Amino acid sequence: MSGADVDSESADPVMERGPYAPSERRLAREAYRRSRTRRSALIATASTVAVAAVLFLVVTGSPGWPVTQKTFLSPHYAREALSPVLHGFVLNLELLAVCGPTILVLGLLIAAARTLRGPVFLPLRLLATAYVDFFRGFPLIILLLLIVFGVPALQLQGVTNDPIVLGGTALVINYSAYVAEVYRAGIESVHPSQRAAARSLGLTYTQTMRFVVLPQAIRRVVPALVNDMASLQKDTGLVYVGGAIDAVAAAHIMVASSFNYTPLVVAGLGFVILTIPMTRYADWLTRRTDRRRAQGGIV
Amino acid sequence: MTATDPVLRFESVRKAFGEQVILDDVSLEVPEHSVTVLIGASGSGKSTLLRCANLLEEIDDGAIWLDGEDITDPRVDADAVRRRIGVVFQAYNLFPHLNVLDNITLGPRRVHRVPRAEAERGALELLDRLGLAAKAKEYPDRLSGGQQQRVALVRAIVSEPRVLLLDEITAALDPELVTEVLSVVRDLKEQGRTMVLATHEMAFARDVADQVCFLADGVILERGTSAQVFGDPQHERTRRFLSRLSEAGRL
Numbered sequence: 383m384s385g386a387d388v389d390s391e392s393a394d395p396v397m398e399r400g401p402y403a404p405s406e407r408r409l410a411r412e413a414y415r416r417s418r419t420r421r422s423a424l425i426a427t428a429s430t431v432a433v434a435a436v437l438f439l440v441v442t443g444s445p446g447w448p449v450t451q452k453t454f455l456s457p458h459y460a461r462e463a464l465s466p467v468l469h470g471f472v473l474n475l476e477l478l479a480v481c482g483p484t485i486l487v488l489g490l491l492i493a494a495a496r497t498l499r500g501p502v503f504l505p506l507r508l509l510a511t512a513y514v515d516f517f518r519g520f521p522l523i524i525l526l527l528l529i530v531f532g533v534p535a536l537q538l539q540g541v542t543n544d545p546i547v548l549g550g551t552a553l554v555i556n557y558s559a560y561v562a563e564v565y566r567a568g569i570e571s572v573h574p575s576q577r578a579a580a581r582s583l584g585l586t587y588t589q590t591m592r593f594v595v596l597p598q599a600i601r602r603v604v605p606a607l608v609n610d611m612a613s614l615q616k617d618t619g620l621v622y623v624g625g626a627i628d629a630v631a632a633a634h635i636m637v638a639s640s641f642n643y644t645p646l647v648v649a650g651l652g653f654v655i656l657t658i659p660m661t662r663y664a665d666w667l668t669r670r671t672d673r674r675r676a677q678g679g680i681v
Numbered sequence: 682m683t684a685t686d687p688v689l690r691f692e693s694v695r696k697a698f699g700e701q702v703i704l705d706d707v708s709l710e711v712p713e714h715s716v717t718v719l720i721g722a723s724g725s726g727k728s729t730l731l732r733c734a735n736l737l738e739e740i741d742d743g744a745i746w747l748d749g750e751d752i753t754d755p756r757v758d759a760d761a762v763r764r765r766i767g768v769v770f771q772a773y774n775l776f777p778h779l780n781v782l783d784n785i786t787l788g789p790r791r792v793h794r795v796p797r798a799e800a801e802r803g804a805l806e807l808l809d810r811l812g813l814a815a816k817a818k819e820y821p822d823r824l825s826g827g828q829q830q831r832v833a834l835v836r837a838i839v840s841e842p843r844v845l846l847l848d849e850i851t852a853a854l855d856p857e858l859v860t861e862v863l864s865v866v867r868d869l870k871e872q873g874r875t876m877v878l879a880t881h882e883m884a885f886a887r888d889v890a891d892q893v894c895f896l897a898d899g900v901i902l903e904r905g906t907s908a909q910v911f912g913d914p915q916h917e918r919t920r921r922f923l924s925r926l927s928e929a930g931r932l
Binding site for chain 1: 702741742754777822
């Protein structure tokens with residue numbers, strides 16, 4: 383409960399009274415709240431255990447369980463798969479580390495271009511809109527194939543044939559269109575009075591965006607951006623169409639030779655483990671800034 | 682409960698944020714059909730007291746009673762309590778995505794389950810009385826501050842709350858708009874509504890209050906009729922507060 387740790391010495395200096403001591407009523411309320419908290423924790427634990435037990439029994443009790451277990455959850459193949467899959471994950475992480483920030487920056491630029499006002503910027507605005515319209519609708523896998531095989535086919539001087547670089551480029555092109563729309567939603571959710579206030583201080587349009595609108599907009603869309611990054615993380619695996627070996631491809635190779643699907647499960651769990659810290663970090667970040675600014679209250 | 686029981690009663694209310702004590706042993710009774718005005722410098726705890734009464738803040742100690750029921754008891758359903766209290770905020774807090782009529786009828790329709798037609802009839806009647814009937818379909822951002830605040834008042838009273846809490850509702854308005862909002866409050870007093878209001882409008886406070894409380898550092902330093910508090914303040918700090926105000930030409 384808030385205020386439970388209040389310094390009991392901080393009595394009001396104006397009134398000549400003794401130090402504050404919690405009343406019977408407060409103690410009773412706190413005891414009641416504590417018991418409620420205990421009770422709900424107990425209920426939560428019990429219901430979680432019950433659900434888990436039922437799921438476990440249903441799955442392990444099914445007729446095909448022994449075979450399924452051997453095909454999908456074999457400890458032997460899991461151990462075997464660990465090294466190649468982890469090796470493949472390095473590629474996924476590299477792609478994420480390069481493409482992620484690029485997409486976040488490029489998306490922001492596109493969104494900014496789309497929200498520009500004034501006739502001078504019409505071509506830029508049109509271009510940004512067309513870009514988003516086209517690449518948001520264009521299927522990623524086709525884009526990947528076109529770029530990974532089409533660009534080398536042009537036989538341009540000085541342009542790489544590396545499937546990883548080309549695949550990463552395709553990811554950037556596709557995802558920045560999505561991310562741009564996320565940013566734009568954030569920008570448009572900032573109340574017009576904020577722009578009015580900023581422009582009234584004499585800030586230019588760009589300064590208004592930079593110092594007033596974007597800081598608020600980005601904060602609001604952080605969860606959506608994390609969402610896109612998690613999705614990107616999984617789609618980095620698509621570069622295998624060009625022949626690059628990522629975690630999923632590595633697992634696939636093993637599956638093809640052993641007909642045991644455990645390596646894929648291992649790779650899948652790896653992606654989950656990678657996504658969770660990202661989400662938690664973003665949650666923590668948003669909560670921290672919220673706490674600093676919020677009025678408080680319990681509703 | 683007898684007829685003389687107060688509608689709202691604060692009993693030794695204490696509220697602290699961390700080390701900072703905002704309300705310290707505040708006791709106050711708000712009788713039915715009366716207007717209680719809270720005055721005091723910014724940060725003296727006026728707003729917090731109102732927020733506690735509406736259960737937007739959890740008090741640390743003491744109790745708040747509404748019609749003889751301890752609403753600060755943790756077993757109480759806070760939503761049921763808030764249904765019986767109307768609140769108007771300093772910044773209006775109208776919902777920008779709803780038009781005036783929907784802002785007003787949201788509570789009656791969703792909380793009190795009044796059919797739309799009936800809720801809108803009631804809302805339009807109140808809007809008409811405040812000269813705002815023409816604005817029923819407008820969105821809040823297109824209204825002046827005074828109009829927005831009057832809409833907020835209608836939204837607060839449309840479900841006939843037992844008590845109305847007004848938190849510096851004119852603080853964001855220019856003098857002309859202040860007048861139009863305060864005249865609504867005066868009408869509400871005529872209708873016998875029970876109100877608690879925090880305000881910096883001393884002339885208005887003196888005029889409308891049945892009971893005036895001067896808060897300083899989270900304590901009610903002085904309380905009395907407006908003649909007592911404004912005419913013959915007993916406490917040194919009250920005198921200083923009032924004299925500073927009259928120097929500033931606000932009294």
